[in-house]
Amino acid sequence: MKGFILISIAILGIFFVWLLASFDPAESSFFLACPFRSLTGFPCPGCGSQRALHDLLHGQVGSAFQHNPLVVLGLPYVLIGGVLEYSSLGNRFSAFRQKWTGRFAIYIWGIAIGVFWLARLLCSSCW
Amino acid sequence: MKLYYYAQGDEQYGPFSPEELRNEPIQPGTLIWYQGLKNWTPASQLEELNELLASAKTQANVVSAEGPLDAPAPSKMPKNYLIESILATIFCCLPLGIVGIINAAKVESAWNAGDINGAIHAAQQAKKWTTYSLISGIVVGVLYLIYFVVMFGFAVGGGF
Structure with missing residues (x-):
């Protein structure tokens, strides 16, 4: 059952990446708009992440950064963290893995998300 | 009320009320202490704990399939997601x-x-x-x- 769920999630993930690579969320209606923004009218820290990922998949880092800098800066961290959490590498480097998702990382992420969100709310034209 | 402490390895646990002590992994050889007792004493030598030890034994039979009662505490921080x-x-x-x-x-x-x-x-x-x-x-x-x-x-x- 667990294996089935993991495989299903992996397939959905690959499909989503394929969609993101094939279509530009800025121009196509394939993609779900941010529910938070649709409901409240305010942007959330994740708004623009689909456009940013699309640009990244096409190697356009600068344009991705304009859509959502948090995604661009955070992606390497999340990818490395995901490998550490879900592969045997995490056991081999268990101390490093613990540090990677440790207290310091939690505070940095908490502050980064909070500051970025606040900045967006205060200056909607900036990002 | 009597408050019990027990020792396992180098760690000391407690205080526990007699009721709470029932949920702890006490075995005949576990060292027990409460205020008034001179030294740490094996549970088997304390008469008032006989009943607890007997019931712990039957419990141990029930849960033994899941692992030993005195399983060591996890040494790694749980995954924080x-x-x-x-x-x-x-x-x-x-x-x-x-x-x-x-x-x-x-x-x-x-x-x-x-x-x-x-x-x-x-x-x-x-x-x-x-x-x-x-x-x-x-x-x-x-x-x-x-x-x-x-x-x-x-x-x-x-x-x-």
Whole structure:
């Protein structure tokens, strides 16, 4: 059952990446708009992440950064963290893995998300 | 009321009321102390604990399939689901993800304070919110897909 769920999630993930690579969320209606923004009218820290990922998949880092800098800066961290959490590498480097998702990382992420969100709310034209 | 302490390895646990002591992994050789007792004494030598030891034995028979009663406390911090919570915050469900990040911080601080049970509890919470995020993400995604296919069908079928 667990294996089935993991495989299903992996397939959905690959499909989503394929969609993101094939279509530009800025121009196509394939993609779900941010529910938070649709409901409240305010942007959330994740708004623009689909456009940013699309640009990244096409190697356009600068344009991705304009859509959502948090995604661009955070992606390497999340990818490395995901490998550490879900592969045997995490056991081999268990101390490093613990540090990677440790207290310091939690505070940095908490502050980064909070500051970025606040900045967006205060200056909607900036990002 | 008599408050009991017991020792296991180098660690000392307690105080426990007699009722609470029943839930602890006391074995005949476990060293016990309470105020008034001169020395740490094996549980088997304390008459008042005979009944507790007898019931612990039957319990041990019941749970032995799951592992020994005196299983050592985990030596590694439980998984704090920080990565999953960040993903949930940015790509899916802002409020659920933020609750996840807060619980990740709780796992961390409880563990560093030596509160193993607190850390395990917070880890379970973090896991719960990660699961909720995942489920709501998939449900919304699938509903959206259905909506999209239906609209597409209408458009192809001539449009209503």
